[in-house]
Amino acid sequence: MLLVKDALSAILRRAVPTVEQGTLVAVAGMLLDIPRRDVLLIASTEGGIRHLTQGQKWVAFAGYPLLEKMLATEPKDLYKFLFQPCENASLLLGSISSESDLTSVLESFYRTRFGYAMVESADSFGIVTLTDILLLLEQGRLDTDLRVRDVASSPVFSLPGGTSFREALHEMMRRRVRRVRIEGSDRFVSDREVLMYIFSPARLRMVRKSSEVMLDATLEEAGYTEAIRVDDDMKLGEASAIIKPGSGNCLTMEGEGLVTPWDLVMKPWRTGRLHAGGGVDP
Amino acid sequence: MGERPARKSFHDLLERLEKEGYTVKLDTSVVGRSGVIHHVDLLAEGKVGKRAIVGLEGRGKNPVEEMMTVFAIAFDAGAEPYYVTEGNVEERIAEFYGIKCVAKGRPPLRGPLRDGTG
Numbered sequence: 001m002l003l004v005k006d007a008l009s010a011i012l013r014r015a016v017p018t019v020e021q022g023t024l025v026a027v028a029g030m031l032l033d034i035p036r037r038d039v040l041l042i043a044s045t046e047g048g049i050r051h052l053t054q055g056q057k058w059v060a061f062a063g064y065p066l067l068e069k070m071l072a073t074e075p076k077d078l079y080k081f082l083f084q085p086c087e088n089a090s091l092l093l094g095s096i097s098s099e100s101d102l103t104s105v106l107e108s109f110y111r112t113r114f115g116y117a118m119v120e121s122a123d124s125f126g127i128v129t130l131t132d133i134l135l136l137l138e139q140g141r142l143d144t145d146l147r148v149r150d151v152a153s154s155p156v157f158s159l160p161g162g163t164s165f166r167e168a169l170h171e172m173m174r175r176r177v178r179r180v181r182i183e184g185s186d187r188f189v190s191d192r193e194v195l196m197y198i199f200s201p202a203r204l205r206m207v208r209k210s211s212e213v214m215l216d217a218t219l220e221e222a223g224y225t226e227a228i229r230v231d232d233d234m235k236l237g238e239a240s241a242i243i244k245p246g247s248g249n250c251l252t253m254e255g256e257g258l259v260t261p262w263d264l265v266m267k268p269w270r271t272g273r274l275h276a277g278g279g280v281d282p
Numbered sequence: 283m284g285e286r287p288a289r290k291s292f293h294d295l296l297e298r299l300e301k302e303g304y305t306v307k308l309d310t311s312v313v314g315r316s317g318v319i320h321h322v323d324l325l326a327e328g329k330v331g332k333r334a335i336v337g338l339e340g341r342g343k344n345p346v347e348e349m350m351t352v353f354a355i356a357f358d359a360g361a362e363p364y365y366v367t368e369g370n371v372e373e374r375i376a377e378f379y380g381i382k383c384v385a386k387g388r389p390p391l392r393g394p395l396r397d398g399t400g
Contacts (some may be wrong), residue, residue, distance in 0.1 A: 020343060024318075026357075027350045035344050083316035083358055164320060201379055204357060206316060 002276050003099055004105060004119055004128070009117060011126035012098060018043045019061055021052060021087055028061045028086035029199045036192065036248070038062060039118045042087055053176040056246065057092035058118050063195050064178065065091045070198075071169055077212035082204075095120045103144075105133070106269045108275040113176050115262060130261045137240040137264065143277030148239050149232035151267040152257030156185045165194055168219055179217065179250060180262065181244050187224040189260075197222040218275055227252040227256030236264050291387030292336075298336060299326045314358030322355060323366075333361035336358045339386070343369050353379040 006210045007010075018030045019040040028040060029149035039062040043051045052059035082087075093120035096104045104126055108117040118169060136142040158181040159168055164177050168180055170193065179190045197203055207214045225248050230239060232253040243249045243261055251259040268274035299306055306327040310320050312335065324336035337352035339345060348363050356363035359363050365371065365382045374398075 021345070024351070024354050026354045027347065030350045030354075031347060034350075034372075080316045080318075083314060083318040083354070115345070201353075201357075208357070 001101040001103050002100060002141065003098075004096065004100050005037060007102055007141060008105075008119065008126075008128055008132055008166055010164060011128050011132060012121055012124040014126060014128055016041055016051075018049065018051065019086060020045050023083045023085050024082065024237055025066070025084050025089050026082040026199065026204075028089075029063075029082075029195060032061075032063050033192070033196055033199075035086070038114075039093075039127060041127070042090055047048075052087070054092055057094050059087060059090045060093045060230075061086045061090050062114070063180075064114065064191050065089070067169055067191055067194065068173060069269075071166065071173065075212040077211065078214045079207055093118045095125065097121070103134075103175060106266065106274075110266060110270070120182075130265055133242040133265045134261055137237050138238060140277040144236050144273045144275070146236055146268050146271075147232065147234065148230055148234045148251065148253060148271050149257065150255060151236065151260050151263040152232070156181050156252075156255045156256060156258045159219060162218050164197075164215065165217050165219070166215040166224070169194065169215070178262075179258075181258070182224065183226075184218055185217075186227050186229075187223050188227055188250055189219045189222050192248055192274065193223045193225070212220060217253075225249055227258065229253070230259075232257070236268065240264055288385055289324075289385040290384045293387050295336070295364060295384050302328065304328045304332075304334065312355070312359045312361070314355065315360065316358050318358065320355040320359065323358075325361070333359060334364060335359060335361040336364040336366060336384075338371065339365065339367040345369055346375060349376060349381050351380070354382050 013107045017037045017040045019031060019042055021042050021044045041051050042059045042061055062166055066089050070078060098119050098121035105117050109115055117128050119126050119128050157175060157177055161182045171182055179188045181188050198214060206219050227250050228242055228254060230251045239251055239259065283370045306324060306326045308324050310325050311319050312325050313319050322335050326334040335352060335356040339348060339349055345367060352363045352365050365381050365383050366386055367383055368386045371383055
C-alpha cells in the first residue's frame with residue numbers, strides 16, 4: 001500500500017480548516033457549509049494560532065457529532081445550545097503519522113466511522129478525507145477490480161418524506177449512515193442538508209420562538225441531493241470521478257442499490273480488493 | 283451590466299441611528315435570548331426596543347466568520363446585524379443572512395467583537 005506522505009503529500013501543504021475557540025456552535029455550524037467541509041479544528045488565537053489538543057488528540061468540530069449532541073439535548077435547551085462555545089460540541093481526533101501507509105488512514109475511517117482523519121508529519125499536519133482517497137481512485141493511484149454493483153448497498157435506507165428530523169436522525173445514527181432516501185423518490189437527505197436547514201435564518205427564527213421545534217422539521221422540508229444514475233458495471237475509478245468533491249453526491253444503479261463515497265473506498269479495502277495502482281502522481 | 287450601488291458608510295449609519303433616537307454604545311455587551319452575554323463592537327438601542335448590532339471587520343478572523351458571528355449575536359439579541367468592511371465580502375452570504383454591509387469610510391473604530399459565553 002502507498003505511504004501517506006507519498007500519496008497525500010498535498011494535504012500537509014493545504015490550509016487546515018479552523019475555527020476559533022469560543023466561537024458559537026451556531027456560527028461553527030454555519031461555517032461547515034461555507035464552503036462545505038467535514039470538520040474544523042478548534043484553535044486558540046491568543047498569541048498566535050494554536051490548535052487545541054487533549055492528550056495526543058486534536059479537538060475538532062464536525063457536523064455528524066454535532067447532530068448527535070443535539071439529539072442528546074433536551075428539546076427545550078436546544079436554542080441555548082446553539083450559543084454555547086463550539087468546544088462544548090467537539091470531538092477528539094487521533095492522528096496518523098505521514099510515514100504510515102494508507103491502510104492506517106482507512107483503519108481510522110473504519111474505526112471512527114467518520115470519513116476524515118488527522119495526519120501529522122514532523123513539521124506539519126492536515127486533514128485527510130474520503131474525498132482525497134476518491135481522488136486517488138480516480139487517478140488510478142489506487143485500484144480495484146470491483147464494479148459499482150459489487151459495492152452498492154441494498155436495500156436503500158428510506159423513510160417517508162413526512163418523517164421528522166429527530167426520528168430520521170435517530171435512525172441514521174443507529175444505522176451509522178449519513179443519508180436517507182425519501183421514499184418513492186431519488187432524493188437523498190444527508191446530515192449536511194439537515195444541518196443547513198437547521199442553521200438557515202428562516203428556521204432559526206422559528207427556533208428562537210420555540211426551541212422545541214428545532215428537530216421537528218421533516219425530511220421533505222430539507223434540501224436534498226439527487227442520486228446520479230450509473231451503469232452497474234462501471235469501474236470504481238470512473239464512479240469516483242463522477243462524485244465531485246464537496247457535492248455530497250451519491251450514485252444509484254438501475255434497479256435497487258446506493259453507492260456512496262464510503263462504499264467506493266471502504267468496501268474494496270475491507271474485502272482486500274483495494275491496492276496501489278499505476279496511475280500518475282496527483 | 284450595472285454597477286453595484288456604493289455601500290453606505292459607517293459614519294452615515296451612526297448619523298442615521300442617532301437621528302432616529304438610538305442610544306449608541308461602543309465596545310459593550312448584550313444579553314441574548316439564550317442568556318449568553320455577547321461582547322459587541324457597537325450596540326444601538328432604540329426607544330421601542332429596536333436594536334442594531336454592528337461588527338467591525340478586522341479582528342483576525344476571516345470575513346465570513348466575522349459576518350456569521352455578527353449575524354448570530356444579533357439574532358440572539360433580537361437586533362439588526364451590520365458589518366463594517368472595506369473588503370469584498372461575500373454579498374450572497376450577507377444577503378442570505380440579512381446582514382447589512384457598510385463601508386468603513388472614516389476612522390477606524392476598532393473593538394473586540396467576541397462571541398463570549400457569559
